[in-house]
Amino acid sequence: RLGDKLVYESSPKANDLERPLRFSSPSGSSAESLYLQARGLERERRLTEALEKYLAAIDAEPLHVRALSRAAELTTRRGEPARALGYAGRALSVSMYDAEANYVYGVAARRLGRLTDAKETLGWAARSAQFKSVAQVQAAEIAILERDYGRAEEYALRALETDARSVNALEVLAVAHRLAGRKAEAGRVLDRLLDLDPLDHLARFERYILDRNPKGLEACRGLIRSELPHETWLEMAAFYVRLGLGDDAAAALQAAPIHPTVLYTLAFLLRDGSPSESAAWLEKASAMSPNLVFPFREEEIAVFSWALAARPADWKPKYFLALILWGKGRLEETQDLFEMCENADFAPFYIARGSFFERDAPVRAAADYKKAVELDAGSWRARHILIAYHLRQNEKTEALAVARQAAADFPAEVPLRIDLAETLLAVGQPAEAAAVLDTVAALPYEGASDIHGLYVRANVASGLAAMKNSAWPAAVEALEKSKLYPEQLGTGAPFHADSRMQDYLISLCFDKMGENGKAAALRQAIRDYTLTYWDEAQPHGYFGGLVLEKLGKREDRLKARELLGRGRPSPEILEVLRISGSR
Template sequence: MNKLGRPVVAPKDFNWTSAEGLFVAGEELARQRSYADALAKFQACLEKEPGHVRALTRVAEIHFRRAEYLKALDYARKALAIDAYDAGANFIYGTISRQLGRAADAKDGFGWAARSMEFRSAAYEQLAEVNVIEKKLERAAEYAQRSLDYNTYNLNSREIQAILLRLAGDRNAAAAALDEILRIDPLSHFVRFERTLLVSSDSGRDAFTSLIRSELPHETYLELAVFYFNLGLTEEAAKVLGLAPSHPLVDYWLAYLWRERDGTKTRQHLQVAEAASPQLVFPHRREDLLVLRWAAANVAGWKTPYYLGLLLWNTGMIEEAKGLFKGLADDPDWAPFYLTRARFLESEGDREGTLADIQKAVKLDEENWRARRAQTEFYEKSGDFERALQSAQTIYRKQPEKPALAMDYAKALLHNGRLEDCLKLLERTNVLPYEGAWEGRDLYRQAHLLSAALSLKNKKYKAAVVSAEKAKLWPERLGVGKPFDVDERLENFILAAAAEKMGDRLQADKLYASVCADTDKFRSSWDSVHLLGAIALKKIGKEEDAVRLFTDWRTARADEDPVFAWASAKYHGDEAKADAVLSRMKSSAGGATWEMGTGDRNFPLVMGIVSVLNQE
């Protein structure tokens, strides 16, 4: 049997709050590209152990990604001051130094990094690039070959070899080098472009451009142009972009590349970039910062600062992005700008500014479904469920074919107590399956459970059973399949309560036991449903287990968990304390939302079920 022995659970005695534990957590976040969260973990690691070389290196890498080169250099230097031979620290030190134009320091860092097998090929390749920039072509060729000696498939090194052979005028050897790259990477756009430089012809240019067929072709041209730009080969970069399709970022780059050679072309490209539609323009490269900062100082209009703000926001330079977005005031006449700024302002806690920008977006483009969705979401988060319903209904009726709008409308109906209308809407909605497509089925379940609780309240026990049983279903049309382990405590608790009321004690005890079993299975969830588990334990005579459940819950979440505090008060019959906890929840940040800021989407359902029990 091919069963792997790799461990999948961390040792219980591993301290995740230690310096090493925080570093490991940061590494995992960085792998997931959650760089802001990773940075927080690495900095927490350094607070515990300021000399943690790998953490210093990772912080330097993240600041480099953000184009905060001097900050990055500071951390890299600290790492090297502790361990001068650390390969990772030397490599990032070399990378930062190269970016800052400090060639000697770059060579020093890459030279020491090359002593490690892990970094050797990459470090030699970087040394080759530095020598290309310095026009030391023979030395560059030597390093490119050394890089290939340790990794024959290092395509960057092979590309540098081909460029060096072309620059040396050896067309035959350059062509052979390109053929070898194409053998390894048959889809190489670099090869086809280099061939146009070896032999200028319309057929060669067509062979290059005709094979760039992606959804965002301009990105392929930009990526290749930036490669040449980083080698100091600005003429080649301009030639690449001269063949590119029209796009604002292409024009910004061309303006920048021509700025010292042809002022007329520079002005023309800047004007074209500023006049073009900003639709689907998302600058994301570090190198774009240099170009957009320059462009923002050389062209009037709102689009260039907007693009620069997007890029700064993405890289984590929040304060500078904020200044740009706010500085544009109400100048832009494009709805997505206001949606972008609204999202930014929301992250800053400016709810008044958020709503104003969302409403501006809706006013500019009433058919923009994303603007209406943002408006609906804002009202939902504010607890203004009636306005959320109006907003969701308006856009759904105009564009009923969009499942996302149907979900918003169904949620608004649910939160306004229109359970039957919510279920009818879900019955005629088809959601294509996608990762995380849980919302449709969750709304379906919530509507049936709330309906079941209402039937219990009105002593319609058979109707409650029907609704609870329907809540267990997983309709295929709602885009998500039934998982292996399903938490059905809410459904079974309602069924047990209904059976108890109808005099079927045996069935009630069986269902309460099922709730208890699932409470044990999903014990680590520590959510509001545990209150029903505790009540079920008490119902079948296991009150000591119920007490132990609350003890474990307190240990896991501590007393400051408002859901625990409310559930504990409810279980022990302290209604005054439970009401006080609810009052604090409602007045807290996020307290106006459906879940009262708890993040526990079952909380409103549990409250509804418990309120029915209290009335009996």
């Protein structure tokens, strides 16, 4: 009902769609296929893999403008603007008015201080509706860098014509008014900004800068209540640095909570104007614990590169810079930095470095994981990492030894009990693994289904072992147990759980026990489930195929062949099926 108007449609098919509703990424090796695969990876934030696909598309078609533009943007994000200019420039050499290529070129050129190039290409990008607002904001920021506050106001207002709710444009406009001495106009823009976004902390800090009233600063501080408040202040500082306002950036960081990244950045900003103060902040930053310090911004590459040069004997700037570059996919530089780190006394450092080296140097990674355990013997996390490493390396005996000791040392830690169950299952002791899981009490959390999956595998493995020994009642008991969803494992049952695998194995046990009626009822239930939920995912569709094939109904045979041609169960299950004569 819309007001007094009743809106209805009597046809049940009125809203049926004919457009495709199922989508899949192309798997080909053509330039366009590789480009579309890269776009999918980029949307999933798998940026390193996306860049590799874009570059593969460019190799297949060197003049693929969209792939060149996307590669340019991703290399800019990696902190490699010179490389980005190369890709964007190639795109513009093919299509000089391409909006995306011009925009990315402008952003990269600005990073390199080539402001004339940046303004030229951003101007072309602004002719596109897609990039008009953001390109005008970039142009406004460049105008502030050049101290042309009137031009900055002009560009910001143009951006607002396109997007009246652009927070970025309003922030730049407020700064332009303040720097031009138009305090009343700045105040009105800040009022508009806070009406639009009451949690815009930069607006409150700008209001404090307008009158330097300490109460305004406290009001700004008081409303920054996130788990990581220092990150909000670092974002403010990055904004001011982009505008060439180093003093304002320093003022924001001096108002921020004490944190290593804040202090390193403050020292970096003061390095030229106040060397002694910069040195003091750098010394204080280096003395702080690196615990829970995870720098990630492109802007922080310069900060920690400078800190590394200023304190070459200190491992912490190398570690922080390595974390940033690792996250950006710059792996060769990350490796060099990790190898330069000496005398670190911080367990998470060794966990991080071990994780980085594990694929190519597993022995070196093992040494780092063990060093982490040695440094932090009172924490369960390093043990958890070491157990997982041994399992990935198929070192089952070593994994079990570490898991037993860890579970004994930290009996209340659920992750370690799960590790113990997983290692017991890996070494072929499913009954003990299932017994351990019976003692687990896990709170619900995202990913708790992994624990239930382990519970299923442990009990199914126990059932398979009993079947091999012709212990049919014990096998039925274990397999029935595997179908349960114990509340203490942290996950609930789905609306229609797929238990066809267990039911099929149980039906084989009933056949051996002479209970043919029960076996037939289970097979019929498997058939009904398979046909009822045919259009949904079929994790155990293979067993549905076995039943459709076994029941021999003519209309089921094609579907049986389709299901049997999909994924097959594990070798252990296939062996039991072979022994039982089912396959």
